[in-house]
Ligand SMILES: [Zn+2]
């Protein structure tokens with residue numbers, strides 16, 4: 008019932024469109040606005056708004072351009088940070104921990120653990136279907152058990168601790184940078200814990216994958232030991248840019 012369209016994903020830029028069949032919202036305009044417009048085939052205005060998780064460049068790069076078409080929706084602190092750097096034409100402020108209603112979607116922004124001013128994830132309920140999707144990018148972990156109706160999960164799967172450690176040992180990445188990643192991003196190991204506390208999930212999208220510190224195939228195998236349902240990833244290298252790739 009929920010559709011997820013990954014426009015871009017990873018540390019070089021993020022952009023997603025979530026739809027319950029009635030209402031579409033964009034999340035994170037993190038690539039140049041003209042690219043978003045091109046990749047969505049000029050359908051930006053079909054979205055009610057563009058939610059923003061936090062102010063880092065890979066999540067807001069195209070905010071100024073997109074705000075000419077649809078409002079940028081974020082918490083007051085995040086909106087303020089974006090406005091320091093970009094001219095935002097239309098905006099809406101989001102309240103945390105309560106429902107912010109956009110047509111048929113009731114969206115609850117909740118706190119996550121990341122090095123930004125006010126980083127949030129989004130719990131999105133379709134008022135049409137009474138089912139929910141949770142969206143989490145850039146977070147060290149999640150402390151929540153989501154309601155039973157949360158069958159859809161779009162979540163960061165950034166690094167594999169074993170590969171990250173190996174990359175430090177072989178000098179491919181500096182130790183301080185590895186520690187920064189560990190303190191701010193989701194590992195495969197932590198993701199597995201989240202799936203164990205949220206056994207109701209039936210459809211899973213893995214986003215914001217690192218190209219250097221993760222091997223997606225072995226990651227999927229590790230996840231499949233605890234989670235037996237559908238897994239989707241973003242496969243840029245396969246030229247499959249605007250569709251989900253089912254594993
Ligand atoms: Zn990011």
Ligand SMILES: [Zn+2]
Nearest residue numbers: 061063121145
């Ligand atoms: Zn970030």
